[in-house]
Amino acid sequence: MTKTFHTPTASEFGMVRMLLDSSREGAILSDARGIVTQVNPKAEEIFGYSREAFIGLSIEDLLQGEFAQNHSHLRKKYIHNPHQRAMQANRELLAKRKDGSTVMVSVHLYPFQVGEELMVMSFVSDLSEHHNTRERLRESEEKYRVLFESASEGIIIVDRTGRIEMINNKTEGLFGYSRDELLGSRIEKLIPRNLRSHHQKIREGYTGAPQARAMGQGRDLTGLHKDGSEFPIEVSLSPVKIGGELYIMSFIIDITARKLAEEARRKSETENVALLEAIPDMMMRFNRQGRLLNFKCPEHFSPHITKEQDIGKRISEIFSPRLTALFQKHIDTLLQKGRVQLFEFTLDHGTEEKHHLEARLVLAREEILAIIRDITEPRSFQDLAEVRQQQLIQADKMATLGTLVSGVAHEVNNPNNYIQLNASIILEVWRSIQPILEEYQEHNGDFPMAGMPFSKAQEKIGKLIEGIKDGSVRIQKIVESLKNFARQDGGEFDSDCDVAGLIESALTITHNVIKRSTNHFSIMLP
Structure with a gap:
C-alpha cells in the first residue's frame, strides 16, 4: 500500500x-x-x-x-x-x-x-545538558549512598508511624539484624520490651512537634540486639521531609565503651578519695593573699587549728600573732622563690600539753597548699599504745586496701583493655575517612554530622577519641600504681626502698585530687 x-x-x-x-x-x-x-x-x-x-x-x-x-x-x-x-x-x-x-x-x-x-x-x-545533569545526579546519589553506608554511626530512617524505611550497614552490625529483617518493621523492635510502650508515646509526641536533637541530649537510651542482649546507646534525631511526607532520621552510636570507661573512672576516683582520707595529715588551701579557701582535718588530728567558720578569713584572723608571723614569713619566701617551705611550730592551747607540728608549704599555681603533721612524741605508755593501735589499724587498712585493689584491678583492666584497643582502631578509622569527608565538603559544602556542622565536628571527633584513649591509658597507670602502692610483701626492713617510685605511684593515684586542688604543682625527684 x-x-x-x-x-x-x-x-x-x-x-x-x-x-x-x-x-x-x-x-x-x-x-x-x-x-x-x-x-x-x-x-x-x-x-x-x-x-x-x-x-x-x-x-x-x-x-x-x-x-x-x-x-x-x-x-x-x-x-x-x-x-x-x-x-x-x-x-x-x-x-x-x-x-x-x-x-x-x-x-x-x-x-x-x-x-x-x-x-x-x-x-x-x-541532550548534553540533560545527560550531564543525569550523570551528576547519578554520581551524587552514589556518593550519598557510599557516605550513608560507610557512616560510623548507625542510621535509621522511619516514617511518621515509626515504620523503618532505610538503614545502613552500621545499623545491621549494631543490632544484629539483616536489612531485610528490619525494613518495614516498627522502630520499637530495637527497644527492650519493657520500654516499648513508653518509647511509642515519646515517638508520637515527637512527630507532632519534630525538631533536631543532638547526641547526648536527654536521658540514656537502651538498644536491643537480635540475640536479646541490651546495650547503652546515644541517638540524635533529624526530621526531614521527602515529597511532602515527614521522615525521622536517627543517628545511633553504641556507648558501651564510654560507659565502661566512666564506671572505671568513678571507681578510681572513689578509691583515690578513700586513699586521701586515709592520710593522717591536715591540709589547708590558701590563695596568694593568705585567705583560707578550704581545709581537710582528719578526725583523729588532735590540735584543731581551724574550723569551718574560718573559710574565707585571712591568716591573721585564724592564727595567733606569733603563728601568723611565722606562716606569713614562709609564704612570702614561697611566693618569691617558689621552693617548698618546711618548718615546725608548737601549739599549747593554754594548757600544759603541747603539740609539736610540722608544716610544709607548696605553691600550686595561684594557691598555697599547707600540709600539717603532728610530730609530738608519745608522753606515756598509754599514748604509745594508742600510737601502736593506730599503726595496726593503718596496717589493716593497707592490707584491706591491697585485697580491694587486687580485685578492682582485675575488674577494671578487662574492660579497660577493650577500650584501649578499640579506641586506637576507631581513631585510625576516623583518620582514614576524614579526607573523604573533607573532599565531599569541598565539593558540596558543609553538612551535618553528629548534630553539628562537619567543619566543627571534624575538630572535635578526633580529640574525643584521643581523650578516650588517653583516659584508658591513665586508668591503666592508676590501677598499676594502686597495686604497687598497696602491695604487701615480706621484704626485709633493711632492704632498699625506691622512694621516687613510691612518690610517682602516689602522684598517679592522687592526680585528680591534686589537679582540683592546685594550679602549679611541681615536684623534683632525684
Missing part, C-alpha cells in the same frame, strides 16, 4: 522556514538518499557546521561510531516505510560535531513529499 504525504505549498514553506529558524531544536532536511538539503541555525549550533558546509553532507557524516555504520541500513529501511517517529520512541544517538567531538542527541523524524520526491525533516535535540 502506497503512503501519500501532504505536499507543502510555497506559502507554507515560507512559514515553516520562519518557524524552523526560530526553533530551539535543530532541524535538518534530507532527501531519500540521506543528503542534507537544508538546516536551521540551531542545527548549525549543535553540529558546528555553517549552513553552506552542512548542505551536501550525508546524515551518516553526522553520526559517531557504530551509529554511523548501522544507520545507512536503517535509513533505507525507513524510506521504504516512512512514518512520523517521536523523540520518546527513539533511543538516544551519539552524534559527531565538525571538530570530531561527540554529543548525545534525540531525533524526531517527520517525512513529507515535495512533488514526487520524499523528504525527511529531522528535529534534533541536544
Whole structure:
C-alpha cells in the first residue's frame, strides 16, 4: 500500500522556514538518499557546521561510531516505510560535531513529499545538558549512598508511624539484624520490651512537634540486639521531609565503651578519695593573699587549728600573732622563690600539753597548699599504745586496701583493655575517612554530622577519641600504681626502698585530687 504525504505549498514553506529558524531544536532536511538539503541555525549550533558546509553532507557524516555504520541500513529501511517517529520512541544517538567531538542527541523524524520526491525533516535535540545533569545526579546519589553506608554511626530512617524505611550497614552490625529483617518493621523492635510502650508515646509526641536533637541530649537510651542482649546507646534525631511526607532520621552510636570507661573512672576516683582520707595529715588551701579557701582535718588530728567558720578569713584572723608571723614569713619566701617551705611550730592551747607540728608549704599555681603533721612524741605508755593501735589499724587498712585493689584491678583492666584497643582502631578509622569527608565538603559544602556542622565536628571527633584513649591509658597507670602502692610483701626492713617510685605511684593515684586542688604543682625527684 502506497503512503501519500501532504505536499507543502510555497506559502507554507515560507512559514515553516520562519518557524524552523526560530526553533530551539535543530532541524535538518534530507532527501531519500540521506543528503542534507537544508538546516536551521540551531542545527548549525549543535553540529558546528555553517549552513553552506552542512548542505551536501550525508546524515551518516553526522553520526559517531557504530551509529554511523548501522544507520545507512536503517535509513533505507525507513524510506521504504516512512512514518512520523517521536523523540520518546527513539533511543538516544551519539552524534559527531565538525571538530570530531561527540554529543548525545534525540531525533524526531517527520517525512513529507515535495512533488514526487520524499523528504525527511529531522528535529534534533541536544541532550548534553540533560545527560550531564543525569550523570551528576547519578554520581551524587552514589556518593550519598557510599557516605550513608560507610557512616560510623548507625542510621535509621522511619516514617511518621515509626515504620523503618532505610538503614545502613552500621545499623545491621549494631543490632544484629539483616536489612531485610528490619525494613518495614516498627522502630520499637530495637527497644527492650519493657520500654516499648513508653518509647511509642515519646515517638508520637515527637512527630507532632519534630525538631533536631543532638547526641547526648536527654536521658540514656537502651538498644536491643537480635540475640536479646541490651546495650547503652546515644541517638540524635533529624526530621526531614521527602515529597511532602515527614521522615525521622536517627543517628545511633553504641556507648558501651564510654560507659565502661566512666564506671572505671568513678571507681578510681572513689578509691583515690578513700586513699586521701586515709592520710593522717591536715591540709589547708590558701590563695596568694593568705585567705583560707578550704581545709581537710582528719578526725583523729588532735590540735584543731581551724574550723569551718574560718573559710574565707585571712591568716591573721585564724592564727595567733606569733603563728601568723611565722606562716606569713614562709609564704612570702614561697611566693618569691617558689621552693617548698618546711618548718615546725608548737601549739599549747593554754594548757600544759603541747603539740609539736610540722608544716610544709607548696605553691600550686595561684594557691598555697599547707600540709600539717603532728610530730609530738608519745608522753606515756598509754599514748604509745594508742600510737601502736593506730599503726595496726593503718596496717589493716593497707592490707584491706591491697585485697580491694587486687580485685578492682582485675575488674577494671578487662574492660579497660577493650577500650584501649578499640579506641586506637576507631581513631585510625576516623583518620582514614576524614579526607573523604573533607573532599565531599569541598565539593558540596558543609553538612551535618553528629548534630553539628562537619567543619566543627571534624575538630572535635578526633580529640574525643584521643581523650578516650588517653583516659584508658591513665586508668591503666592508676590501677598499676594502686597495686604497687598497696602491695604487701615480706621484704626485709633493711632492704632498699625506691622512694621516687613510691612518690610517682602516689602522684598517679592522687592526680585528680591534686589537679582540683592546685594550679602549679611541681615536684623534683632525684
